[in-house]
Amino acid sequence: MSTTRMLVAGTRLHLALAGRLPLDAPGLLASTRAFPLGPDRVQVVTDLRRLEDLFDGQCLDDLPGLPSRASRRRQIEFIGGRLAAERALARAGANPEAPVARGSRGQPEWPAGWTGSISHTASHAYAVATRASGPAGIGIDAEVVVDSRTRADILSICAVAEELPRLERLGRENEAATLLFSAKEAYYKCVFPLARDFVEFDEVVLAELDPATGRVAVEPTPRTRFDGVLPRARGAFRIQAGILFVGLVADPSTGGAEYA
Numbered sequence: 174m175s176t177t178r179m180l181v182a183g184t185r186l187h188l189a190l191a192g193r194l195p196l197d198a199p200g201l202l203a204s205t206r207a208f209p210l211g212p213d214r215v216q217v218v219t220d221l222r223r224l225e226d227l228f229d230g231q232c233l234d235d236l237p238g239l240p241s242r243a244s245r246r247r248q249i250e251f252i253g254g255r256l257a258a259e260r261a262l263a264r265a266g267a268n269p270e271a272p273v274a275r276g277s278r279g280q281p282e283w284p285a286g287w288t289g290s291i292s293h294t295a296s297h298a299y300a301v302a303t304r305a306s307g308p309a310g311i312g313i314d315a316e317v318v319v320d321s322r323t324r325a326d327i328l329s330i331c332a333v334a335e336e337l338p339r340l341e342r343l344g345r346e347n348e349a350a351t352l353l354f355s356a357k358e359a360y361y362k363c364v365f366p367l368a369r370d371f372v373e374f375d376e377v378v379l380a381e382l383d384p385a386t387g388r389v390a391v392e393p394t395p396r397t398r399f400d401g402v403l404p405r406a407r408g409a410f411r412i413q414a415g416i417l418f419v420g421l422v423a424d425p426s427t428g429g430a431e432y433a
């Protein structure tokens with residue numbers, strides 16, 4: 174392991190920020206239930222505008238673990254996600270010194286025995302943390318509900334034929350397209366520890382969508398190169414103030430071998 178990698182893997186941002194940022198400042202970090210996941214999944218949100226205000230123009234380039242050549246906005250987004258993840262892990266009972274490193278494909282590397290997921294909007298960074306119950310984990314995604322032009326793009330790029338009747342039953346076309354995209358992004362995050370590779374949108378399918386309860390399930394299609402590798406994932410979505418929040422948890426009984 175290189176020195177840089179050791180530094181990244183061994184450093185928690187909230188420790189690196191001690192003395193530079195009042196992490197207990199009102200309105201910075203808060204518990205949330207934005208994602209419809211069970212109560213044993215701890216969710217924390219960072220207010221990114223508050224974070225930027227608190228930094229008050231400080232240069233952030235020396236902080237450990239930041240993605241290289243990141244813009245200021247991306248630095249704030251990344252720090253916000255890590256702070257939320259570290260707070261969520263601590264609230265869930267993990268060792269408060271255990272870091273959430275950044276893997277070579279951008280994936281968060283959770284401490285042994287724990288898993289979680291991170292998502293951002295322009296104004297907030299969200300994280301969920303929970304005990305790991307298998308190699309695949311949990312995936313969350315928050316997306317602004319798209320307009321009708323983006324809806325057409327999503328349907329042409331991300332949809333497979335069998336999903337269309339399900340999406341139509343939801344009725345609200347822009348929300349349905351946002352859900353399709355967002356659920357597949359959440360699925361990718363959830364199963365990345367198994368896939369360790371890019372998963373194409375047509376390799377997975379929104380297999381269930383209950384408009385009444387918001388419950389959804391995503392699973393690999395028979396066409397996937399990950400056949401027998403990737404599990405089904407179940408979860409739910411909700412929409413609040415124009416943002417769609419979806420959370421998925423892998424069902425280890427439906428697959429879960431590492432992709433060689």
Ligand SMILES: CC(C)(COP(=O)(O)OP(=O)(O)OC[C@H]1O[C@@H](n2cnc3c(N)ncnc32)[C@H](O)[C@@H]1OP(=O)(O)O)[C@@H](O)C(=O)NCCC(=O)NCCS
Nearest residue numbers: 251254279280281291292293357358361362365372373374
């Ligand atoms: C990685 C990806 C899913 C991120 O989604 P996004 O909507 O652009 O961004 P979000 O803010 O919701 O999520 C970003 C966070 O996802 C996490 N993430 C990035 N790559 C990841 C991976 N391979 N596995 C798990 N989580 C990952 C990171 O924590 C990242 O935040 P950070 O860099 O600040 O730590 C997306 O950019 C991507 O590459 N998608 C292509 C693959 C895909 O979605 N396939 C769909 C069919 S399964």
